[in-house]
Each structure stands twice: as structure tokens, then as C-alpha cells.
Amino acid sequence: xxxxxxxxxxxxxxxxxxxxxxxxxxxxxxxxxxxxxxxxxxxxxxxxxxxxxxxxxxxxxxxxxxxxxxxxxxxxxxxxxxxxxxxxxxxxxxxxxxxxxxxxxxxxxxxxxxxxxxxxxxxxxxxxxxxxxxxxxxxxxxxxxx
Amino acid sequence: xxxxxxxxxxxxxxxxxxxxxxxxxxxxxxxxxxxxxxxxxxxxxxxxxxxxxxxxxxxxxxxxxxxxxxxxxxxxxxxxxxxxxxxxxxxxxxxxxxxxxxxxxxxxxxxxxxxxxxxxxxxxxxxxxxxxxxxxxxxxxxxxxxxxxxxxxxxxxxxxxxxxxxxxxxxxxxxxxxxxxxxxxxxxxxxxxxxxxxxxxxxxxxxxxxxxxxxxxxxxxxxxxxxxxxxxxxxxxxxxxxxxxxxxxxxxxxxxxxxxxxxxxxxxxxxxxxxxxxxxxxxxxxxxxxxxxxxxxxxxxxxxxxxxxxxxxxxxxxxxxxxxxxxxxxxxxxxxxxxxxxxxxxxxxxxxxxxxxxxxxxxxxxxxxxxxxxxxxxxxxxxxxxxxxxxxxxxxxxxxxxxxxxxxxxxxxxxxxxxxxxxxxxxxxxxxxxxxxxxxxxxxxxxxxxxxxxxxxxxxxxxxxxxxxxxxxxxxxxxxxxxxxxxxxxxxxxxxxxxxxxxxxxxxxxxxxxxxxxxxxxxxxxxxxxxxxxxxxxxxxxxxxxxxxxxxxxxxxxxxxxxxxxxxxxxxxxxxxxxxxxxxxxxxxxxxxxxxxxxxxxxxxxxxxxxxxxxxxxxxxxxxxxxxxxxxxxxxxxxxxxxxxxxxxxxxxxxxxxxxxxxxxxxxxxxxxxxxxxxxxxxxxxxxxxxxxxxxxxxxxxxxxxxxxxxxxxxxxxxxxxxxxxxxxxxxxxxxxxxxxxxxxxxxxxxxxxxxxxxxxxxxxxxxxxxxxxxxxxxxxxxxxxxxxxxxxxxxxxxxxxxxxxxxxxxxxxx
Numbered sequence: 027x028x029x030x031x032x033x034x035x036x037x038x039x040x041x042x043x044x045x046x047x048x049x050x051x052x053x054x055x056x057x058x059x060x061x062x063x064x065x066x067x068x069x070x071x072x073x074x075x076x077x078x079x080x081x082x083x084x085x086x087x088x089x090x091x092x093x094x095x096x097x098x099x100x101x102x103x104x105x106x107x108x109x110x111x112x113x114x115x116x117x118x119x120x121x122x123x124x125x126x127x128x129x130x131x132x133x134x135x136x137x138x139x140x141x142x143x144x145x146x147x148x149x150x151x152x153x154x155x156x157x158x159x160x161x162x163x164x165x166x167x168x169x170x171x172x
Numbered sequence: 173x174x175x176x177x178x179x180x181x182x183x184x185x186x187x188x189x190x191x192x193x194x195x196x197x198x199x200x201x202x203x204x205x206x207x208x209x210x211x212x213x214x215x216x217x218x219x220x221x222x223x224x225x226x227x228x229x230x231x232x233x234x235x236x237x238x239x240x241x242x243x244x245x246x247x248x249x250x251x252x253x254x255x256x257x258x259x260x261x262x263x264x265x266x267x268x269x270x271x272x273x274x275x276x277x278x279x280x281x282x283x284x285x286x287x288x289x290x291x292x293x294x295x296x297x298x299x300x301x302x303x304x305x306x307x308x309x310x311x312x313x314x315x316x317x318x319x320x321x322x323x324x325x326x327x328x329x330x331x332x333x334x335x336x337x338x339x340x341x342x343x344x345x346x347x348x349x350x351x352x353x354x355x356x357x358x359x360x361x362x363x364x365x366x367x368x369x370x371x372x373x374x375x376x377x378x379x380x381x382x383x384x385x386x387x388x389x390x391x392x393x394x395x396x397x398x399x400x401x402x403x404x405x406x407x408x409x410x411x412x413x414x415x416x417x418x419x420x421x422x423x424x425x426x427x428x429x430x431x432x433x434x435x436x437x438x439x440x441x442x443x444x445x446x447x448x449x450x451x452x453x454x455x456x457x458x459x460x461x462x463x464x465x466x467x468x469x470x471x472x473x474x475x476x477x478x479x480x481x482x483x484x485x486x487x488x489x490x491x492x493x494x495x496x497x498x499x500x501x502x503x504x505x506x507x508x509x510x511x512x513x514x515x516x517x518x519x520x521x522x523x524x525x526x527x528x529x530x531x532x533x534x535x536x537x538x539x540x541x542x543x544x545x546x547x548x549x550x551x552x553x554x555x556x557x558x559x560x561x562x563x564x565x566x567x568x569x570x571x572x573x574x575x576x577x578x579x580x581x582x583x584x585x586x587x588x589x590x591x592x593x594x595x596x597x598x599x600x601x602x603x604x605x606x607x608x609x610x611x612x613x614x615x616x617x618x619x620x621x622x623x624x625x626x627x628x629x630x631x632x633x634x635x636x637x638x639x640x641x642x643x644x645x646x647x648x649x650x651x652x653x654x655x656x657x658x659x660x661x662x663x664x665x666x667x668x669x670x671x672x673x674x675x676x677x678x679x680x681x682x683x684x685x686x687x688x689x690x691x692x693x694x695x696x697x698x699x700x701x702x703x704x705x706x707x708x709x710x711x712x713x714x715x716x717x718x719x720x721x722x723x724x725x726x727x728x729x730x731x732x733x734x735x736x737x738x739x740x741x742x743x744x745x746x747x748x749x750x751x752x753x754x755x756x757x758x759x760x761x762x763x764x765x766x767x768x769x770x771x772x773x774x775x776x777x778x779x780x781x782x783x784x785x786x787x788x789x790x791x792x793x794x795x796x797x798x799x800x801x802x803x804x805x806x807x808x809x810x811x812x813x814x815x816x817x818x819x820x821x822x823x824x825x826x827x828x829x830x831x832x833x834x835x836x837x838x839x840x841x842x843x844x845x846x847x848x849x850x851x852x853x854x855x856x857x858x859x860x861x862x863x864x865x866x867x868x869x870x871x872x873x874x875x876x877x878x879x880x881x882x883x884x885x886x887x888x889x890x891x892x893x894x895x896x897x898x899x900x901x902x903x904x905x906x907x908x909x910x911x912x913x914x915x916x917x918x919x920x921x922x923x924x925x926x927x928x929x930x931x932x933x934x935x936x937x938x939x940x941x942x943x944x945x946x947x948x949x950x951x952x953x954x955x956x957x958x959x960x961x962x963x964x965x966x967x968x969x970x971x972x973x974x975x976x977x978x979x980x981x982x983x984x985x986x987x
Contacts, residue, residue, distance in 0.1 A: 058719050059608065061655035063705045070702070070711050070719045075364035077711040077719045079699035108699040164701060 035115035037089040042153040078111040088165040127155045202251035212241040236288040258290035413441035433483040440490035456564040460501045468505030502586035508579040510536040541565040600693035603684040606657030611722040618671040648681040762840040766811040773872040779826035809835040830882030891925035912976040926979045
């Protein structure tokens with residue numbers, strides 16, 4: 027299977043998102059915070075007339091975002107008709123996958139196992155393939171699922 | 173009405189199409205309960221809709237079918253093939269009648285009775301033998317598609333191709349096409365993007381300075397865009413009024429049928445929602461109203477016996493909050509008795525006897541939404557088969573809505589419907605709290621008050637803050653606390669209070685830092701993770717493209733326990749009126765009169781505070797008068813001598829019928845008088861003395877004021893004078909009469925206050941025994957009086973005016 031993947035660094039790890047789910051990469055403008063919402067929801071921002079929910083992927087996985095740099099761009103994905111802007115360390119490149127996602131013995135660690143479907147080999151080396159619905163439901167939902 | 177009719181036809185057709193498969197399946201297995209329910213609902217809905225229109229035959233047919241099917245549902249009767257056939261024949265007949273209605277043709281009169289008779293349990297013989305229509309029907313079932321369009325009543329429904337042919341021979345009144353909603357959404361968001369792009373461009377153009385070659389076309393673009401946006405918006409939206417407008421008639425007809433008196437109270441008709449959504453809630457609301465009037469409302473005599481008003485109130489209100497619209501249908505009828513619901517539920521096997529004590533009152537009430545539920549002892553033609561409410565809930569849940577019922581026995585029942593509205597434009601108020609902006613749906617906003625105004629009377633009770641609004645203590649939430657935001661730079665008491673009224677009728681205050689703007693906002697849905705927080709109903713974009721959050725006031729209020737579910741709105745409004753009445757008795761307007769004395773007059777007497785120029789005050793009569801709004805009103809409180817200032821403050825007092833002006837030097841404020849009144853004996857105009865901030869203050873005696881000086885404004889209105897019907901009177905006399913403060917009677921005026929007659933005509937009339945019940949002024953042609961008769965020379969202007977004045981003051985005193 028040769029799918030296009032968007033490569034990004036999240037919490038210092040290389041991750042891949044299926045390009046099919048990614049609608050665009052945008053410069054993040056003003057983000058309106060959402061009081062009383064979970065931490066991983068950084069706020070909402072506008073993409074043209076559309077409102078996007080900004081998700082900090084580091085938080086959503088259960089890491090502290092302050093430990094890593096933050097790309098000024100965000101990856102816009104669409105999950106169940108809602109659009110999200112994903113904030114990551116850096117957005118790297120688009121590449122093709124060189125095989126199916128596979129598991130490794132011992133797993134990827136508690137945080138990562140929940141939000142990824144497995145390891146995928148790419149031209150640029152291996153990366154963790156992210157499970158978007160799991161990712162955007164945040165650390166609490168992940169904990170519940172585990 | 174034509175729109176409604178088109179809707180009715182389209183809806184019936186749609187249901188026919190949808191139930192086509194069900195009907196065939198039911199025929200193959202008449203004991204299939206689910207199919208039976210579907211078909212039952214179909215005939216029930218048709219019957220219900222017929223209530224809107226005058227289609228007695230349709231109603232008769234569907235009622236008969238419904239009766240038979242209800243028997244099957246309740247197990248009183250076994251569904252056999254004969255019954256299936258008969259019901260199908262009726263459904264076919266309904267389809268044909270609908271076609272005839274659409275084409276505006278008369279439908280053959282005969283056959284209905286035979287069809288209805290065929291439903292009778294023992295009517296098999298009749299259905300197969302005597303009634304050819306029905307026997308034809310049973311054959312047609314075997315080869316449904318084979319029938320051409322012009323066949324006898326039976327198979328119209330099952331013949332799908334038949335439907336398709338119909339539009340050819342029926343003229344379409346208005347051309348319309350159906351579009352997928354997705355496409356509409358795309359167009360709408362495209363237009364929204366265009367508007368933002370335009371704003372951006374406008375910004376850049378402004379920076380670049382005036383460029384006539386670009387500005388012209390840009391202006392045009394702006395106008396076109398505004399038009400397109402408007403049209404696009406209207407494509408989807410409709411005021412809920414279109415639904416409401418049919419309700420008063422429905423309520424009237426239903427209540428007349430049932431011998432009840434019901435008044436309908438509609439609120440929130442300007443709430444706009446998707447056309448689709450209006451269609452979805454049309455049936456549920458109709459059902460609820462039917463149920464309420466049939467079961468809830470008592471007969472006028474029962475109501476009187478209960479100590480209620482003879483006329484029941486059916487209140488329907490709509491509110492919008494982001495992508496939810498809540499509709500409250502409430503009545504002040506008998507309410508629902510949980511015991512009876514529970515008994516019935518146990519009898520139906522919905523609930524086990526052992527659960528009886530475990531269920532809360534709330535839970536029990538919600539049982540009425542279970543399929544097949546009905547507590548009505550008698551089945552009437554209006555409702556009472558327990559079909560309404562399960563259909564209602566099903567329809568609402570299909571679109572992601574919900575329904576809840578609360579009821580207080582003998583006080584009323586309130587149904588709260590919540591339907592989502594994923595895309596909508598609402599009027600919103602933009603507020604700021606803790607450096608961040610939020611939008612509040614305007615429909616909740618009752619009033620905006622600056623907390624600095626004394627009237628609010630901010631009080632901290634434990635953890636809860638209270639403000640006083642129109643004499644009531646109302647809970648107050650700080651938006652910064654609610655959202656856990658940084659406290660702004662404002663100190664307590666400097667906030668702006670937004671008074672919000674929920675659909676349930678509960679009132680509370682929301683303290684915000686400041687108000688920004690209000691205007692239409694396009695509500696966008698929020699991601700589920702954000703919605704879960706429960707504080708937001710959606711998001712919207714500011715003009716500069718920055719997104720802000722729309723607050724979900726209902727949820728926030730619920731979170732803080734400010735929503736009273738158990739109380740019905742009807743009860744609450746009753747309480748509020750009482751509260752107000754109690755509160756008002758001790759509220760007063762404090763003023764300083766021209767003698768420098770501080771006095772107070774009860775606030776409910778004060779209609780308005782007027783500021784009148786000196787010129788409207790007339791000191792010539794025995795009591796001073798002033799003209800306010802074209803009314804001549806008695807005026808008291810002025811000092812002796814000339815009017816002291818160019819402009820005078822007047823308290824306009826009103827006792828319900830009479831009015832009175834009270835001139836004052838200064839109006840202080842409305843205040844509450846909390847200390848008891850000490851009666852005063854020497855001045856009858858003073859009711860008593862009380863203390864206000866340590867000073868004594870005289871409270872005016874309203875009774876004495878009006879008894880002595882009050883005049884009904886009608887009497888002070890311009891009296892009517894009837895003139896002789898001559899050219900001279902019309903052109904020369906009438907200006908004089910008008911300047912004397914009279915209106916000249918025209919032919920439409922039946923009565924007059926005074927009539928002017930020429931003396932010769934008057935005498936002729938007297939000679940003919942015409943009765944004069946009103947004063948008459950007689951005019952003579954010659955300057956000198958020929959005899960002692962009370963006549964006035966017709967060019968004696970002064971004399972005429974005096975005569976008219978006399979009549980007026982006599983009339984004024986008389987009434």
C-alpha cells in the first residue's frame with residue numbers, strides 16, 4: 027500500500043498522518059481560547075469563514091507542550107464533519123508509505139499506543155501512524171479507552 | 173392557506189410513498205406489530221392534518237381506519253386479511269382524494285360508506301361481495317404495477333409509476349425544485365467566505381487610499397454580495413411564525429369542538445430556523461396542542477370550580493440558543509397525574525409493579541412518550557389513542573432533538589422541545605469578560621442594566637450574588653466566574669448586567685465587563701469535545717474574522733441550578749404577577765413640590781413623567797389645565813401666580829380611567845417605602861407620613877387626588893360639534909368651531925356633544941317634535957336679536973366661542 031502521508035514531529039517523535047484526512051496546512055492566526063474546555067483544546071481559530079478547533083497534539087497525547095518547539099503552522103484535518111487544526115512541534119514533509127501499519131512487540135508506550143494505529147515504514151524511515159479520532163478525543167477519552 | 177395545503181398534499185404523498193413497503197409487508201403478515209404501528213401513524217397523521225383543513229370525508233375515512241387499527245393495537249381485534257384489505261382500500265382512497273384536492277376537482281361522492289363499512293369486524297361478506305370497489309382492491313394487490321392511472325379506487329398507492337405521471341396533468345402553481353441540503357450548505361459557506369474576502373479587500377483598499385476606478389466596481393460587488401447573501405440565507409431560513417400562524421385557528425377549532433375555552437399565547441415568532449426543521453416540528457407541536465386541549469384543559473365550568481379563569485391559556489414560545497431551539501408548549505389545564513400514568517404503565521407492562529416506588533415523579537411523567545400510551549378514558553376524534561406522543565418523540569429524536577414534560581397537577585403541563593439547529597443566523601449580543609469576547613443569543617436578553625445604577629441593589633448571599641430587578645431578587649452569575657476567567661479590571665458593582673430570561677421563564681442576571689455590539693451572527697457548530705464542556709452552543713466570527721464562542725445560556729443556568737423544571741411556566745407567570753402586585757404597593761415616586769416639600773406618590777399611579785413647556789398650561793379656568801398628547805388634563809400642584817419656569821415637570825397620574833397632572837419642582841427617584849405609614853389627620857390629600865433615609869416624607873393620597881381632581885381623558889378629549897349641512901358652515905363656521913377645541917362631526921359620528929343649528933331650521937325641527945338630547949346653539953342671521961330666544965348672531969365669533977366653552981365645561985363636569 028502506497029498512501030501519501032503528512033509527516034510531523036509531535037512531542038519529539040516522528041508521526042505520520044494519512045494525507046487523505048488532511049485538508050490543508052495553515053498558518054495559525056489568532057486563537058480564541060475556550061474557557062473551561064479540556065487543556066488539549068487550545069481554542070478555536072478561523073479558516074476563511076470556517077471555525078476550526080485547535081488541538082494541541084502534545085497535550086492530547088498527554089505530554090507537556092512546553093517541552094517542545096511549536097510550529098507556526100497547523101495541520102487541518104476533518105473528522106466526522108468537524109474540522110480541527112492540529113498543533114505539532116514541526117511539520118516536515120509529505121511522503122509515501124512503504125507498507126501497512128504494524129505493531130512492534132512491547133508496544134509504543136502507554137501514550138502512543140492509544141493514539142496510533144501502528145508503525146508505518148516510509149521513504150524517510152519509520153513513523154507512528156496516528157489514529158485521528160482517538161487523538162482528537164483527548165487524553166481523558168484515551169485513558170477511558172485503554 | 174395555499175401554502176399549507178400544498179404542504180399537506182406533499183406530506184401526505186411522502187408518507188404514502190414511505191409506507192408503501194410497510195403496507196405490502198403488513199398484508200403478508202397482518203400480526204406484525206411494527207408495520208401496524210407505522211400504518212396506524214399514517215392514518216392518524218392524515219386525520220390530524222385534516223383538522224387544519226375542512227376535509228370531512230378524508231377525516232371520516234382516516235378516523236374509521238384509525239378506529240379499526242386501534243382495536244388491533246390494543247388487542248381487541250385480530251388483524252385478518254379482510255381488515256387489511258379494507259384498510260388498504262381506504263389508504264388508496266386517501267391518495268386519490270389528495271390528488272383531487274391538489275387538482276382542485278370534486279371527488280366522486282359515493283363509496284366512502286362502503287369502504288368504512290368494510291372495516292367492521294363482521295363485514296367480510298360485504299367487503300368481498302357487495303362492495304365492488306373493495307373486491308377490485310383485493311385483486312389489484314396481486315398485480316400492483318399492472319394498473320394504469322385511470323383505474324378504480326384501489327391500487328393507486330401501490331402503483332409507483334402513477335405518482336410520477338401526476339405532475340403532467342396538474343398545473344404547478346409555483347415552480348420549485350428540491351435540492352440536497354449539502355449543496356445549500358456548500359453555497360452558504362462559499363458566500364460566507366466571499367464576504368470575508370470582501371472585508372479583507374475593503375480593508376486593503378482603504379489602506380491604499382481612494383481609487384475611483386476600483387471603488388466603483390467594488391461598491392457594486394458589495395451590494396451584489398449583500399443581496400446574494402440575503403437570498404442564500406432565506407433559502408434555508410423561515411420564521412417560526414409560518415408554523416405559529418396556523419395555531420390560533422387550530423386551537424380555536426379544537427376548543428370549540430370540545431366545548432372548551434382556550435386562548436393561545438404565542439411568543440418568539442420571529443425566531444428563524446431551517447425550513448426543514450419547521451417541517452419536522454410542525455406535527456409534534458400540533459399533536460401537543462391537540463393533547464393539551466383534549467386532555468389537559470378542563471371545561472369552563474370545571475375551571476371555574478377550580479378557581480381558575482374560565483378561559484384556559486395555551487402558551488407556545490420559541491427561543492433560540494446557538495444550534496438549539498427550544499420550544500415550550502404549556503397549558504394551564506389539569507396537569508398530569510403521575511399515579512394514573514404509573515397504573516397504566518404497569519398495566520401495559522412497561523413498568524414492573526416492584527419498580528413503583530423507585531421511579532421518580534419526573535421519570536413517571538416521561539412514560540407518556542412510550543408507544544401506545546394513553547390515559548384518556550374515552551377515545552375522542554381529536555386525540556386520546558396514545559399515538560401522538562410517541563410519534564412526537566420519534567420525530568424529534570430523528571433529528572437529534574428531545575422532548576421533556578413537566579407537570580403540576582391542577583396547575584398545568586409544560587412540554588419542552590429541543591431541536592438542534594446546526595446552521596443558523598441569530599441576533600446576538602457580543603459581550604466582553606476577562607479580556608475575551610463572547611456572544612449571547614439576543615432572544616434570551618431581557619434587558620441590559622449597568623450595575624452602577626442604584627436600582628440593582630447588588631447583594632452577596634453566601635456564594636450567590638443577587639440583584640434586584642423590577643422589585644424581584646434575581647440570582648446573578650459573574651461570567652468570569654462561570655468560565656473561570658481572570659477577573660477583569662472592573663471592581664464589583666461596575667459590571668454590566670445582562671438580564672436573561674430562559675425559555676422556561678426563569679430570569680437571572682449575567683455580569684459581564686462590557687457590552688460590545690449586537691447584530692446578526694452566523695452560528696457554526698463546535699467540535700464535540702468543546703460542546704462537552706456544556707458552556708457553549710456554537711461559535712461565530714466577528715467582522716474581522718476572529719472566532720468567538722456563543723454561550724449556551726440554558727446549560728449554564730442549569731449548571732448553576734437556575735432552571736426550575738418542576739414549576740410550569742404558567743404557574744410562574746402567575747406568581748410573578750402576584751409578586752409584582754405585592755412589591756408595587758410599597759414603591760413610590762419621590763418628588764419635591766413647588767413649596768419645597770418632599771412628597772411621594774405611589775409608583776403605580778405614575779403613568780409618565782412629562783416635561784411640558786409653559787405654553788400648554790392654561791391658567792384661565794378655575795382649575796389649571798394642560799394639554800398633553802392632545803388631551804386636556806387637569807393640573808394641580810402649581811404655586812399661585814404665573815407659571816414659575818419655562819418648562820414644568822409634570823407627573824402624569826393615572827388611576828386606570830382618570831388622569832391628572834401634578835406639577836413638581838423636581839423628580840427625585842423611584843424608591844421603596846419600607847417603614848409603615850403614619851396617618852395624617854389634617855390634610856386629606858396626604859395619606860400619611862413615612863420615613864425615608866431618616867427624613868419624613870408625605871405620601872399623597874391617591875384616592876383623594878382622583879376624587880377631587882381626576883378626569884377621564886375621554887371627557888377631556890375634543891368634544892364633537894355637529895354643524896348645519898351648508899357650504900357656509902363647512903367653510904366659514906367650522907374653523908372657528910375647531911379653534912374652540914371641538915371636532916366637527918362628520919356623517920360617521922353618530923352622536924355629538926353639541927349641535928349648531930340655524931334658528932329657522934331649529935324651530936322647524938321643534939315644530940316637527942324632533943327631540944334634542946344634546947345642547948344646541950342656535951344661530952340667527954341678523955345681528956340684532958329679534959326676540960328673547962337664546963340665539964347668537966352668526967358672525968358673533970366671541971359669543972359663539974363662549975357658548976361652546978360653556979357647553980364644554982358643563983359636559984366635562986357632567987361626565
